[in-house]
Amino acid sequence: MTLFFMIATETLVSLFLETRQHTENICKPLEIEDYVVQPIVDVSPPKWHLGHTTWFFEEFILKPHKPGYQLFHEDFAFVFNSYYENVGKRVIRNDRGNLSRPGVAKVYDYRLYVTNELKDFLFEEISSELEEILLIGIHHEKQHQELLTTDIKYILGNNPLLPKYNDSFLENPVQEFKQKWILMVEGIYEIGHHNPEEFCYDNELGRHKVYLQGYKISNKLVTNAEYLEFINAGGYKDFNLWHAEGWDWVKTNNISAPMYWHNIDGQWYQYTMQGLQKINLDAAVSHISYYEAFAFAQWKDCRLPTEFEWEAAQKNFEWGSRWEWTESAYLPYPDYTKAPGAIGEYNGKFMVNQKVLRGGSVATSPKHTRPTYRNFFQTNLRWQFTGLRLAK
Amino acid sequence: MTLFFMIATETLVSLFLETRQHTENICKPLEIEDYVVQPIVDVSPPKWHLGHTTWFFEEFILKPHKPGYQLFHEDFAFVFNSYYENVGKRVIRNDRGNLSRPGVAKVYDYRLYVTNELKDFLFEEISSELEEILLIGIHHEKQHQELLTTDIKYILGNNPLLPKYNDSFLENPVQEFKQKWILMVEGIYEIGHHNPEEFCYDNELGRHKVYLQGYKISNKLVTNAEYLEFINAGGYKDFNLWHAEGWDWVKTNNISAPMYWHNIDGQWYQYTMQGLQKINLDAAVSHISYYEAFAFAQWKDCRLPTEFEWEAAQKNFEWGSRWEWTESAYLPYPDYTKAPGAIGEYNGKFMVNQKVLRGGSVATSPKHTRPTYRNFFQTNLRWQFTGLRLAK
């Protein structure tokens, strides 16, 4: 983790408090039971997210740095650690949904306790190194806000009663403009984060040159209408469009449409945060895997942009409603080095067999994304608001 | 299902109401979160038990027989059916713990609604055939009361915080008498249920003769002290004591003690309904699989009794604190025939690759067991209060 930017303590404190509050706001529509379940390994119980983001501040700031700090509960590190091997044992991931205790009320107590302890601590002098960790903690929580949202969608959207989340979370904004191709000329482009006044993760740092061949990239995300054409043209039945392992995935899981799509009496519906609704044809397609994005692009005689093509062109189009699958594998930038210790586990250890997604989504927290932000997921995952933009 | 015995309507109503109430009493110590989780496939979420026992009355009595009955919720049959293939789709078993909805409050509403509807219905005239189904429904709920108790123990006892259930559920009564061998002479014995004034399941019916060789059976359950000797003598490391598939089970699952036993700094503890406690050496061993019961008996140069030996001898010893593994496979009695339709699925379809357990346990509901009662489980299961009695 190289150095970040300067920020006034007051701003930092209010950013911290805002973030803590926003997480809890996301949970407002939930019943207590919704906090507890883990229907698949990738989806964590909401109460786990609440505890885990809290544990991060306790483990990396309060415990090592605040004099006389008392742990809220000595077993919580065990329960709420996720994947940080440097910080002791952890509840293995698919066990999270088996834990009824600590209960939701206790987890909120834990949040309040840590928030207050940290707030107090922040008004004392803190080092710029600590400030950095705090900022990571805040952005870590922002990242979990998105997961919290998509995990809630999964929990409700896979319940046979299909309950709605609320009326205000709008996931299908319409792109009200015509599709056209943006032309990008061959040459050298600069890639990576470079604004010293803005937070970023270590995986974006090390601004460097890349050479791009000339290419075209669409100003518009692929819509549900276009994706429906692909389905109707037999896209899910033609192995020539798919990677070998994508085709295995289709066969093994009987995939024939994006996640949350339901065909009822010949009519397509989508589970949304407002419950089951007719497919909105003008909205951008969402909840597709990389395999599906790739196959769709093949079918269109196009391709997915690389993350460099995307970054070089992004000023020329609107983005932010879907995480856009790119063709790029998630790899370190030329000067990348893992930070030592647990913080170093944040990004580096995932840099194999995943794909980069660029942009942001309707579930991304306010101010959490930026043109250089590198999101990443395994190629088969669909529970995020993922979509695609074509290149050629 | 052959015919049962006569019972006054009033008695029946009060038995019904008592049973409904008792189920809810078992849940009193729970937090809402405890109602939701399913840590292993054999353990169901408590709210599922609450709903499923209710669904039984709705599905088999109210819906087909009460004129004008309105279903509480049309999707609940889907959610709360367990294994009755004759009654439509069901939530597959290891999905139960993924369902946050219907919530706990809604499930209690469902219970109240069905209890009241049924109570009203019972005060009208009901046929003796319906009375039989009602009795099965009541005893079905009593059976689930035991599962509810043991599932709660599993949920709490596998939580890293090891919370206690309550202070009053005593699972380790001491057998305050000396071990001795009861001698049973060779000859013909009568086996099976024969009291027309007492309820029983169809698998106990068809009283018939069996020929038993002379045998000895212990008056006392095997104690924790004896079982500890077996552990200390290397019982879990000597494959000669085990069935081949038992030995595979030991190796695959790294078994070295009964379920809920923890060795902390060389001292053995047991998770009980009151939390973690030192092993009570005088109590009967509990939470062991058939494989373990068999291996222990081999080590003692004894054997497990058959279910017939147990039934023939049971007047001569105390029983009821542990389900006692027998050597008998769970098979139909000579005249057994499956009842037609869904009720016929109750017992018959499980009569393969399971072992009979006799007796009852500290978790068995009041008046739910009897000398002819045939309980049955797969040979590897341990989450019930299972123990053993030796024969030779």
Add this chain to the structure above:
Amino acid sequence: MTLFFMIATETLVSLFLETRQHTENICKPLEIEDYVVQPIVDVSPPKWHLGHTTWFFEEFILKPHKPGYQLFHEDFAFVFNSYYENVGKRVIRNDRGNLSRPGVAKVYDYRLYVTNELKDFLFEEISSELEEILLIGIHHEKQHQELLTTDIKYILGNNPLLPKYNDSFLENPVQEFKQKWILMVEGIYEIGHHNPEEFCYDNELGRHKVYLQGYKISNKLVTNAEYLEFINAGGYKDFNLWHAEGWDWVKTNNISAPMYWHNIDGQWYQYTMQGLQKINLDAAVSHISYYEAFAFAQWKDCRLPTEFEWEAAQKNFEWGSRWEWTESAYLPYPDYTKAPGAIGEYNGKFMVNQKVLRGGSVATSPKHTRPTYRNFFQTNLRWQFTGLRLAK
């Protein structure tokens, strides 16, 4: 292993040599490649059977008892031990088909070496205790002859080229008589082996009384014609006929006919030792699991006999072309005790979660079966020549 019967040394030697020869005769039609493969875990490569039956004589007779005996190869015990935990490490079962070495020629060398060494040894005086082990070794090899035959059928019958084995092995003799019911009266019957002049396994010993209710048993095995009616009546689609775990087995494995049946353009064929042939309607059905035998009997409003019913009645009908599934679980007889050491692993450790089959089959070695013989398999297995006889 209690004592057996007297036998002249000469008879014993010729029985031994005959048996060794017969095993090799079974392999005559094979190509070298056929000796090597293991398509499923239950099927062993023919060369493994050749080596394993040889190893038995080496391990239990020559090595401990013949003065100055030199092992043929010190690693062969590792390669050819099967499941005898008392005799060191073993190649785990589903690895047998991964071993190209020792090659077939070397395995035949091994056979010759051990056969000769043992023949020499037998002409010296041997103790009656050794005679017993020798007899077990001979019968062990006879048992493997049947497995060898059925494993060869599996290897050839699951090859896409469907090669035939030979022209002389006739697996579908016709029962040329009418079906009728044999009536057996209620009362006490004697069960178990009792002829001191005939070899038997320890699991048949301990002749004892059982009490049987009156019953009827068919004089005839169920035929392919009858089984086809069951298929055509939707037997594989009606869960009411099946055990719960049988139904899971049907669904998981897409079972819709006996093993080796192929439906080609609406016509049923069966792979036989002579290659693919039209179903012989008059032959006894073969290659069915216990689950299928049970479901068929349910559909006929009959049941399977217990092993005791079978043994008590067997003089009244022909048997020996199919192993007949019984309703009895494989359990020890009242006085059964496991022999100490490796020989004790022969039978006892399998006495859980298997079913007894009685009779014998077209693949059973000459003189290897008898009225008290207890064969046993898991309920899902079908690669033996298994069939059924109805009772009621």
Add this chain to the structure above:
Amino acid sequence: MTLFFMIATETLVSLFLETRQHTENICKPLEIEDYVVQPIVDVSPPKWHLGHTTWFFEEFILKPHKPGYQLFHEDFAFVFNSYYENVGKRVIRNDRGNLSRPGVAKVYDYRLYVTNELKDFLFEEISSELEEILLIGIHHEKQHQELLTTDIKYILGNNPLLPKYNDSFLENPVQEFKQKWILMVEGIYEIGHHNPEEFCYDNELGRHKVYLQGYKISNKLVTNAEYLEFINAGGYKDFNLWHAEGWDWVKTNNISAPMYWHNIDGQWYQYTMQGLQKINLDAAVSHISYYEAFAFAQWKDCRLPTEFEWEAAQKNFEWGSRWEWTESAYLPYPDYTKAPGAIGEYNGKFMVNQKVLRGGSVATSPKHTRPTYRNFFQTNLRWQFTGLRLAK
């Protein structure tokens, strides 16, 4: 597949015949049994390689193009197709080792038949399009020669008898020079195949510019001596050195050394084509996964080169004894487009979740590799002669 280079018919014929012969030479040391087994899913039986490379010529040249061509056997396409979805059903990959038929002699007959038929056909005029397919077929067979070699090593090296292959295949040549760092300056480099007189695969085509930051790359492969230091320093026990999924792989598979290494009484041995031998400390490490290569580089505070860095620098060092893991994911070059039909399945459909390896190995066929050659494997595979070269 864009166009290739001109080649005289005679040269082509002799290249074809040479290649066919070389495949059979590789198999000379085998016993028939060695041709049959498939110990893991990635390893194919040698007879399958013999048949599959033959099938390629039959399927793509003789069958569609030679007038009046008679298939050798109509079921062989089913048996010997590998993954070409466009060409009908195929024997699923982990079933190959279950097929004893067609036998080895028959497969050699098949080879001879197709070789002769094709040789005859080649002396007639053939189109340049056919010439291209023929060249692909030849190089396809060369690729399988390497797999054949490494699969044979796996089959013999995982047999408990550890038989040797032959005396002449030397897998551990020593790099007799000192390690130094080659300095490469920042700037634009040209990547991809560009020699119109040399065969290449479609995945190398589309020569294009890339921008590289300045870097250093070692002139020498990492040796066994260096790798042993890593082991002794606890490299396999420090999760900080590993990717998260690499660490899971280490834990799940109990990895603690390269494949084929055995620690016997504290001394390290390696199974080689000449049997078990002491580790040659000066030889390049081999049979490691990408995960191990990455962890080793982390431990050295270095990294793996990208495939572009490797290609740009390769004139400055010796290569060809180990396939060298690079940091690059296997992705299409900018202008890559999949050829239509079955030939298009050759490369494109594998371009996800694999890593590029560069160089070649002791098992690579003569003239089969080149500076632009892009080999690719999943990150956990080790049965190839894989090694690594450091960069920084």
